[in-house]
Amino acid sequence: MSHPSDDPNSEDRDRLSGWKEIAGYFGKGVRTVQRWEKDYNLPIQRVGDKSDIVLASRKALDAWTAQGSPKPQEAPTVQAPSTARDTTAMKRRSVAALLVIAVLAGVGLVIWRPAPLTQRTPRVVPADWKVMGDQLYILDAAGHETGHHLFRGLIDGDSYYAGDRRDGGKVKITDIDGDGEDEVLFITYVSSHATDGALYILRADGTEKLPPVSLSKTVTFGAQKYYGPWNPQRVFTVPGPSGRPTTYVSFIHSRDFPSVLFELDRNGQLVGSYWSNGYIETIARTTLQGRPLLLVGANNNEHESSSLALIDGWTPHGSAPAIDDKYRCRSCGGDEPLRFIVFPRRCAARAIKGGGALTKIWTDAGGNVYAVSGEGKRSPEGYLPSTLTYSFDSQLRPLRAEFDLGARLLHAQLEKSGSVDHPFGPVDASEAFPLLAWNNGRFAALPRATVSLDGK
Numbered sequence: 001m002s003h004p005s006d007d008p009n010s011e012d013r014d015r016l017s018g019w020k021e022i023a024g025y026f027g028k029g030v031r032t033v034q035r036w037e038k039d040y041n042l043p044i045q046r047v048g049d050k051s052d053i054v055l056a057s058r059k060a061l062d063a064w065t066a067q068g069s070p071k072p073q074e075a076p077t078v079q080a081p082s083t084a085r086d087t088t089a090m091k092r093r094s095v096a097a098l099l100v101i102a103v104l105a106g107v108g109l110v111i112w113r114p115a116p117l118t119q120r121t122p123r124v125v126p127a128d129w130k131v132m133g134d135q136l137y138i139l140d141a142a143g144h145e146t147g148h149h150l151f152r153g154l155i156d157g158d159s160y161y162a163g164d165r166r167d168g169g170k171v172k173i174t175d176i177d178g179d180g181e182d183e184v185l186f187i188t189y190v191s192s193h194a195t196d197g198a199l200y201i202l203r204a205d206g207t208e209k210l211p212p213v214s215l216s217k218t219v220t221f222g223a224q225k226y227y228g229p230w231n232p233q234r235v236f237t238v239p240g241p242s243g244r245p246t247t248y249v250s251f252i253h254s255r256d257f258p259s260v261l262f263e264l265d266r267n268g269q270l271v272g273s274y275w276s277n278g279y280i281e282t283i284a285r286t287t288l289q290g291r292p293l294l295l296v297g298a299n300n301n302e303h304e305s306s307s308l309a310l311i312d313g314w315t316p317h318g319s320a321p322a323i324d325d326k327y328r329c330r331s332c333g334g335d336e337p338l339r340f341i342v343f344p345r346r347c348a349a350r351a352i353k354g355g356g357a358l359t360k361i362w363t364d365a366g367g368n369v370y371a372v373s374g375e376g377k378r379s380p381e382g383y384l385p386s387t388l389t390y391s392f393d394s395q396l397r398p399l400r401a402e403f404d405l406g407a408r409l410l411h412a413q414l415e416k417s418g419s420v421d422h423p424f425g426p427v428d429a430s431e432a433f434p435l436l437a438w439n440n441g442r443f444a445a446l447p448r449a450t451v452s453l454d455g456k
């Protein structure tokens with residue numbers, strides 16, 4: 001253990017106070033040293049009325065280390081600058097060993113079994129994560145820390161939720177570069193108005209595997225220029241044909257509605273771009289008659305509701321169409337989606353003066369497409385309480401719309417408070433349609449389909 005030489009007589013300098021200092025002394029995370037105390041009797045003193053003050057003596061910790069106290073399995077630590085001499089020495093030793101073996105084997109004295117030259121660190125697989133303050137802890141499947149990363153002031157622990165484990169959350173564990181080891185993709189977030197958000201690509205031990213991904217680009221919607229930097233908002237992984245999932249990441253403007261979706265390639269580079277005039281919430285991929293298609297669900301600012309874009313190919317391109325110039329990207333280049341559908345704004349959204357968003361899209365084996373359109377006030381985790389699930393055939397012709405329990409509950413609440421003037425029923429069934437489809441420079445109503453108010 002290397003540390004500044006202390007005056008051994010100074011108790012003050014010998015004392016470490018609190019888990020943070022103790023962890024810092026070892027260059028480990030707080031969770032790690034807490035586990036050492038529990039599992040390996042790390043010498044800690046607890047004082048105070050409730051034994052809530054934690055102290056340790058450097059000397060005692062050094063003695064514990066020197067004792068060779070059994071260490072738990074640790075994450076691979078960053079290797080000390082490699083020394084050429086070590087390598088040479090190791091080579092020399094190996095050569096010598098091989099010579100001895102050759103001689104011995106030559107006279108038939110031993111059966112040689114290769115032994116590992118160096119002790120290999122067991123492979124650490126990140127499985128989960130936790131954010132406390134501005135520290136990210138990466139955990140294995142047993143909940144033990146494999147590493148951590150300190151984001152000084154760049155994140156707010158209170159802004160990370162269990163919901164961020166979902167696809168489209170702020171954190172994703174996936175093998176982005178295809179080397180057989182999972183990385184932790186982590187979006188730094190303080191507030192949606194911050195301008196220093198980035199997507200970090202970390203190893204299990206918390207070190208950076210690839211440089212952080214950020215976006216500074218200027219685009220024009222209508223007469224308005226939107227300057228970067230943009231904030232990454234969601235990370236998606238979609239199963240790919242090769243078995244290796246493809247990663248996508250969406251960014252939002254720090255002040256206004258524009259939003260963009262990229263594919264993130266194995267080198268951590270942003271590829272393609274689909275620009276939306278509302279936050280992108282969910283994506284899905286499908287294949288129709290051998291043709292790869294990307295589905296993008298978003299909020300739509302022009303209609304204060306939700307939208308579904310069907311894009312040719314699996315790499316995002318183009319931008320969302322709009323009637324109002326304000327909501328149309330002039331500088332994004334590319335084309336319009338193959339299909340673009342806008343969902344109606346329903347009474348719940350009008351009552352709370354909110355919008356809507358497509359929060360989930362999936363497809364079935366028959367090529368049918370399902371899309372959940374949500375409304376209401378977002379929970380801190382980002383859920384919309386009132387949802388209506390639409391189903392479509394593979395050509396995105398509406399087949400059915402079904403309100404869920406959340407829609408009925410929110411409606412009852414709004415009715416009770418006088419925010420809506422009708423009981424949940426025919427008015428709502430009628431409001432589920434029509435859907436508007438972009439067609440040759442305008443929106444046209446699609447034929448209505450069956451509505452179920454109660455899931456029957």
Ligand SMILES: [Zn+2]
Binds near residue numbers: 347348422424427428
């Ligand atoms: Zn209603």
